[in-house]
Amino acid sequence: MPRPYLVARLAAACRVPLTAALTESAVADLPEQVRQAKEVLDVARWFGKGPGVYLLPDVLVEYQLTRPTAATPALAALLDPLDGHPELLATLETHLALGRARRRTAEALHLHPNTVDYRLRKAAGLTGLDPSDDAHLQRIAAALAARKASGQARAVQPG
The missing domain is CATH 1.10.10.2840 (PucR C-terminal helix-turn-helix domain)
Structure with missing residues (x-):
């Protein structure tokens, strides 16, 4: 999935840095993908990633480390x-x-x-x-x- 040009245009139009997370989904999987996009965005913010667009592969290790386990x-x-x-x-x-x-x-x-x-x-x-x-x-x-x-x-x- 290419990085969306729309986020860069929105950031320029609003004159503020934007951070976004994206996933790609079939309609049936939309609720799960919305949840995952929110989690990816949370992880990007928690780890001080700068403005931009993030996909799960961009924060794989951080995402995995923040999943609750017995440890x-x-x-x-x-x-x-x-x-x-x-x-x-x-x-x-x-x-x-x-x-x-x-x-x-x-x-x-x-x-x-x-x-x-x-x-x-x-x-x-x-x-x-x-x-x-x-x-x-x-x-x-x-x-x-x-x-x-x-x-x-x-x-x-x-x-």
């Missing part, structure tokens, strides 16, 4: 030690959303890069999950996704 509460709980430290959680989320780029994270949060390092070390100390350790990244990403799916986390704004 979801346990994954979300991995970051519970950060609940009293919203600045640490925001730094961790932003750092991962920006590809673990220290300077970009600092710029996005209006912080000194050393403050980013301090916050990430503090988050690692509280959770036992170090974002600089490649072996911990999947677990951190899954925990963030589980928290987003359960409404415990804010949407990351791309920087």
